[in-house]
Amino acid sequence: MYVTDGHALSAPAGATESVVAELRDRAEILDALHRFGLGQDLKDPRLFASSFAADAELDFGPAAAKWGARPPVMVGRDMIVTTILGLFAGRVDTTHQVTNPRIARDGDAARLTALVEAQHLLTADHGTFALLKNPYDVDLVRDGDRWVIRRLRIDNAWYTGDPAAIFAA
Template identity: 45%
Template sequence: MTDTISTSATLADLRDRAVITDTLHRYAAGLDLNDADLLASVLTEDAVVDLGPAMRRIGYDFPPLTPRETVVTTLIGAVGPLDTSHSISNVRITIDGDDATVLAYAQAQHFKPGSGSDPAVTRHALMMNRYTATMVRDGEQWRIRHLDIANAWFDGDALMLLGE
């Protein structure tokens, strides 16, 4: 009986970790695909996304975004139209009941709309960011309640991120 309980708990933990990682991937895909519904699906209604630490590192002041509707409208409006590719890696997860703390790297490449596949285009913004997220269980899903984005390094033209 103990083996069955242990196996069941292990499977539940692995499932949570897979769903939490998928939440980060869906966040990134929402941005890359300019998909407001997909982006909204990973956020709690009272979500906070704080890009301030990343943006200050490259010379811009950017307030935390909240609630979900503001997060989605702002990020889809700014990043959605760009040719972007966000890659999530090095995901580390600590689960405590229905709460989780998630640390990950996100490398994000940005090009002007329609120019990302043109090899002659060199103007870009490439960022390596560190994500620190708090997530909460919502039924079978996990959603981001708070996401802090800090920049590890940057290459390219920061003005690209402001639509210039």
């Protein structure tokens, strides 16, 4: 699942223009995942939607299977934004932290793997929570000067708390 290249950049060190272009791409690729997390945390539909391609897919099934849930794959930016933000609106407070990002680019496509720690607390009762450590596998595409998520698959390494209470609509 993880991008395991033995280096961060593919551009040769002496190729300044190529290095700068690759660093910009890498920052924009990682920013797509940051917009995904922060958009949820702020409950900001514009920011959250900006992380996705119009035809994006979000598969939370591998993570949810760990506690017996079977959510469908969400297809399309509008469905993803409506479903995720609708599920949490006025009910769940979240924080997301992204670590260990690894990026592989291939022209106008990229793959990002990262670990995301996601804290979910019921707004009315922070004693009911789920803390999740999730490996993310993300396919992205270039969208002008930025990158957007085309496919996001979320697995789960471990959790504590009660995910069923958080994710049950």
